[in-house]
Amino acid sequence: MQMPVNFLANIGSLVIGLLQSIGKALFFMTSIIIVMPYAIKRFNLLLKQIYFLGVLSLPIILTAGFFVGMVLSLQGYLVLVDFNSEEAVGSMTALSLIRELGPVVTGLLFAGRAGSALTAEIGLMRSTEQISALEMMAVDPNKFVYAPRLAASIIVLPMLSMIFVAVGIIGSYLISVGWLGVYDGFFWTQMQTHVDWNNDVINGIIKSIFFAVLVALVSLFQGVNAIPTSEGVSRATTKTVVHSSLGILGLDFLLTVLMF
Amino acid sequence: MQNKSISNPIIEVKNLTFSRGSRKIFNNLSFSIPCGKITAIMGPSGTGKTTILKLIAGQLKPDRGQVLVKGLDVHKLKRQKLYELRRVMGMLFQSGALLTDLNVFENVAFPLREHTNLPNEILSPLIKMKLQAVGLRGAQKLMPAELSGGMARRVALARAIVLDPEIVFYDEPFAGQDPISMGVLVELIQKLNQSLKLTSVVVSHDVDEVLSIAEYVCILSEGKIVASGTPEDLLNSNSDYVNQFIKGYADGPVSFHFPAKNYVEDLKDNANAS
Ligand SMILES: Nc1ncnc2c1ncn2[C@@H]1O[C@H](COP(=O)(O)OP(=O)(O)OP(=O)(O)O)[C@@H](O)[C@H]1O
Numbered sequence: 001m002q003m004p005v006n007f008l009a010n011i012g013s014l015v016i017g018l019l020q021s022i023g024k025a026l027f028f029m030t031s032i033i034i035v036m037p038y039a040i041k042r043f044n045l046l047l048k049q050i051y052f053l054g055v056l057s058l059p060i061i062l063t064a065g066f067f068v069g070m071v072l073s074l075q076g077y078l079v080l081v082d083f084n085s086e087e088a089v090g091s092m093t094a095l096s097l098i099r100e101l102g103p104v105v106t107g108l109l110f111a112g113r114a115g116s117a118l119t120a121e122i123g124l125m126r127s128t129e130q131i132s133a134l135e136m137m138a139v140d141p142n143k144f145v146y147a148p149r150l151a152a153s154i155i156v157l158p159m160l161s162m163i164f165v166a167v168g169i170i171g172s173y174l175i176s177v178g179w180l181g182v183y184d185g186f187f188w189t190q191m192q193t194h195v196d197w198n199n200d201v202i203n204g205i206i207k208s209i210f211f212a213v214l215v216a217l218v219s220l221f222q223g224v225n226a227i228p229t230s231e232g233v234s235r236a237t238t239k240t241v242v243h244s245s246l247g248i249l250g251l252d253f254l255l256t257v258l259m260f
Numbered sequence: 261m262q263n264k265s266i267s268n269p270i271i272e273v274k275n276l277t278f279s280r281g282s283r284k285i286f287n288n289l290s291f292s293i294p295c296g297k298i299t300a301i302m303g304p305s306g307t308g309k310t311t312i313l314k315l316i317a318g319q320l321k322p323d324r325g326q327v328l329v330k331g332l333d334v335h336k337l338k339r340q341k342l343y344e345l346r347r348v349m350g351m352l353f354q355s356g357a358l359l360t361d362l363n364v365f366e367n368v369a370f371p372l373r374e375h376t377n378l379p380n381e382i383l384s385p386l387i388k389m390k391l392q393a394v395g396l397r398g399a400q401k402l403m404p405a406e407l408s409g410g411m412a413r414r415v416a417l418a419r420a421i422v423l424d425p426e427i428v429f430y431d432e433p434f435a436g437q438d439p440i441s442m443g444v445l446v447e448l449i450q451k452l453n454q455s456l457k458l459t460s461v462v463v464s465h466d467v468d469e470v471l472s473i474a475e476y477v478c479i480l481s482e483g484k485i486v487a488s489g490t491p492e493d494l495l496n497s498n499s500d501y502v503n504q505f506i507k508g509y510a511d512g513p514v515s516f517h518f519p520a521k522n523y524v525e526d527l528k529d530n531a532n533a534s
């Protein structure tokens with residue numbers, strides 16, 4: 001008799017806990033989104049975050065994009081050459097980059113590079129009472145700290161994603177045209193005919209905007225709710241990377257089903 | 261030695277109950293802080309002096325009871341009204357809490373930059389004056405990570421008073437200060453209080469320094485006000501609490517120890533376990 005009751009009680013408290021944290025997350029989200037206009041008014045704060053989140057993420061995005069583009073066309077070529085259609089390698093690479101790999105891989109890298117940094121920064125700001133000090137100086141952390149970071153993520157991630165795609169296509173060009181001997185003209189015309197601006201490029205950008213919101217909110221939320229100790233902050237950082245990566249993959253599936 | 265009623269309180273704490281987890285930090289706490297005076301809050305480490313300041317400033321929410329600052333119930337205020345109220349409060353955090361990405365000068369300038377539109381020609385001398393007052397004008401280019409604990413706290417003090425608030429909370433302003441800067445800070449707090457007519461709330465363990473400037477003292481222990489009054493009242497008090505606290509005896513009604521089970525039992529437990 002005791003066992004099932006305990007079991008039910010455990011499930012109950014789990015569900016309540018889950019609902020509570022979802023409620024907390026939603027409340028946090030709306031309180032930041034409400035003050036988003038402020039992020040644009042304080043342009044210098046925004047610029048600083050764009051630098052930290054965007055410019056400093058460039059090296060990893062450039063490297064990753066280049067290699068992903070090269071590997072994709074190597075693999076694609078090996079398959080396509082059996083069907084004598086190796087000139088399609090350009091359009092194949094471009095489509096997979098624009099529709100999926102660009103937004104998703106950039107999102108994952110962004111979560112690892114910038115999201116984790118955001119969580120650690122906010123967590124430390126809280127544990128050193130900097131957030132409390134801001135509140136005491138009548139400066140709303142929502143406006144001063146969180147909103148600029150969310151806005152910067154939304155601006156930066158689509159750009160990073162497009163850069164990733166562009167560099168990936170260059171990598172693909174070098175491999176397929178420069179090394180494997182695909183005819184230059186076919187490589188580009190195939191790409192031009194198969195890639196559609198609205199269906200592919202715009203949808204890819206929309207995906208990365210969703211991912212930016214996801215990563216930024218998860219990172220900020222984890223930072224704000226981190227236990228203010230070094231151990232708590234390090235655990236929150238890990239959570240940020242895991243949760244936002246899984247979130248990106250899940251969200252990507254949903255968006256792909258809806259879009260294509 | 262009960263709380264003699266204060267004629268014009270600026271802060272009133274009424275029947276406040278606050279818990280951390282299952283531990284009740286305050287149980288039905290009530291006291292007032294007079295307007296325009298220096299009030300000292302003293303008490304053993306870990307009784308909740310920092311906590312009470314945060315409750316007064318509206319950073320923590322009580323389980324029950326209310327806090328009135330200038331007649332406004334802090335915990336019932338809308339976010340915007342609360343932020344308006346905070347503009348007239350300055351707080352020196354125990355940890356300093358400087359913004360780590362700004363240098364000393366910018367840290368002190370921060371509240372002014374956020375809340376006023378002063379041009380740099382006016383702002384800069386103002387900041388330098390405040391830094392001069394805490395003896396750190398020479399350190400204005402340093403980053404917070406390059407300061408010692410005592411220096412950081414003095415910068416934080418300069419920042420707390422830069423907006424000329426009506427109420428200033430000093431959480432342990434003297435901790436980690438050498439005798440010279442301690443003297444300077446004591447004098448500074450007193451001067452500010454007189455010249456700007458502000459209300460100062462000083463939390464400190466430095467009994468002599470505090471009693472020398474405070475006009476009103478509350479001693480907090482185990483979630484209650486155990487004594488309050490003027491420094492003379494307390495020095496002449498025949499209460500065991502007060503005597504123990506002011507003279508620093510280890511034995512007495514105030515426990516030096518965090519609540520724990522019996523010492524001998526605890527040691528025995530270890531012996532049994534091993
Ligand atoms: N974030 C927290 N979570 C849980 N308990 C806390 C937290 N902060 C403080 N406490 C507890 O609340 C009590 C009061 O803490 P507080 O910092 O107010 O003490 P204090 O009087 O300022 O001490 P000190 O003189 O050492 O600064 C302490 O016993 C501490 O254990």
Ligand SMILES: [Mg+2]
Nearest residue numbers: 309310311354
């Ligand atoms: Mg304290």
